[in-house]
Amino acid sequence: MPDTLTTYVILLRAIGPATHRLMRMAQWQEAAEQAGFVAAETLGNTGNMIAGYRGTEAKAREAMIAVLRGFGLGENVVPVLRSPAALRKLVEADPVRDAAESRPAQTGVYFFATPRPDFGWLDHYEGPEAIHVVQNHLVVDFSRDVAQSGRLIRLIDKHCGLNTARNWNTVRKLAERCGDRGKV
Structure with a gap:
């Protein structure tokens, strides 16, 4: 409507x-x-x-x-x-709780422009990062300086398409603000 x-x-x-x-x-x-x-x-x-x-x-x-x-x-x-509901569900999943609390700058949530990004390549990815699929998002615990994960970032761009990333704290704050607006 x-x-x-x-x-x-x-x-x-x-x-x-x-x-x-x-x-x-x-x-x-x-x-x-x-x-x-x-x-x-x-x-x-x-x-x-x-x-x-x-x-x-x-x-x-x-x-x-x-x-x-x-x-x-x-x-x-x-x-x-x-949607605010999508952010709320993402935050409720909370796949990087410990990392987000102890090193929030080393966590990332990837948001994709396409509704169904290809995550099949993750089955073969071997890297130090812990990667979680939540809905159609990737939640990554980089476990170190994000700049050291260039290979992973290039693979995300190559296989999943147009994206933008935010750290976990930003995602959480956005979800809270949506809730404060009463629109979740």
């Missing part, structure tokens, strides 16, 4: 210092609201937003892409949308 206000968690791919020169988070929030997103709020400085939208997920994605292009951001900056 297009008239129903649905809450989306919007995670931007390829956001960093270079893109912040073109679009600050406050500007993104304002532009999103001008494009029809309701009660847009950002979390952190790395392209995380929670906002309502009257329309399907596909329409919300299209509207967000238009917002991003309006700032002159390239096609590599892509919104990946999730």
Whole structure:
């Protein structure tokens, strides 16, 4: 139903210092609201937003892409949308509890643009990282500096397609914020 206000968690791919020169988070929030997103709020400085939208997920994605292009951001900056319920289920699964508590910067959740990424390659992957599949996400305990896991990151990109990653604490905070909004 297009008239129903649905809450989306919007995670931007390829956001960093270079893109912040073109679009600050406050500007993104304002532009999103001008494009029809309701009660847009950002979390952190790395392209995380929670906002309502009257329309399907596909329409919300299209509207967000238009917002991003309006700032002159390239096609590599892509919104990946999730429902608050999907984030809640991910957090409830809690596959990296110990790692998230003791070394949150060494945990990652990969969100994919495609609804069914190929995880078959994981059967043959041998690496030091502990990898968990939760719904259509990869939750990774890197167990060391993430920069040392370049091989795994390249394999995720190659086999699973367009993605963006957040550490476990960010995912947890986004889920909490969604709950605070009463939309979970």
